[in-house]
Amino acid sequence: SGKDPSPEDLLALPSFEKGIVQITHRLLPEARTSRKGDVADVVLELAETTKGKGFLHAVFQQHLSLVLRECGRHELANQWQEQAVDEFSRHPAFADRASLLAHALADHYFSVERYVDAEVWAGRSIVSAILAPEAYPWLADAWRIHAQALSFDNLGPEVEARLRKSIVLWKGQKSPDPVRAMFAFMGLGMYLLEVGHSA
Secondary structure: OOOOOOOHHHHHHHHHHHHHHHHHHHHHHOOOOOHHHHHHHHHHHHHHOOOOOOOOHHHHHHHHHHHHHOOOOOHHHHHHHHHHHHHHHOOOOHHHHHHHHHHHHHHHEEEEEEEHHHHHHHHHHHHHHOOOOOOOOOOOHHHHHHHHHHHHOOHHHHHHHHHHHHHHHHHHOOOOOOOHHHHHHHHEEEEEEEHHOOO
């Protein structure tokens, strides 16, 4: 695993990220208009300014990939997010970012029915969080995707184990997302019905 960024790097990060977030918020509404192509071009030009800057470029990719996705440039957004997860995974200080972004990728792949990719990235989200002192809020949903993506071609006991893990994590949250939590509970119910019918 890579070394953590230097104290100087970490000191520079908040102001750098604040600027990136502001740019993202300015471009997102534009990306929802007929000017999608122009907005994507602006993002690609801006990306040249952070290329080769390690985790700073990954932070850029993390945020601006949302704009690319809004522009309909999904493959490039996937590529940027995957690269950012790889970079964040090299630095223990960024395990939360790696886990969160891997969950976002899993969620996207699941929504477009790329279930093998969804399972892989949900697994990356979970693995990135192994050393966290407390479960990150998105892990409950990562376990649900990890289970349901597998269930499309495998109804083995691992699916049930993953769904039960998701439900335990949802129950431990103070204010869980009601829709995503319901997906986990319904998923377990449907799995048990399926297994019962095929037994």
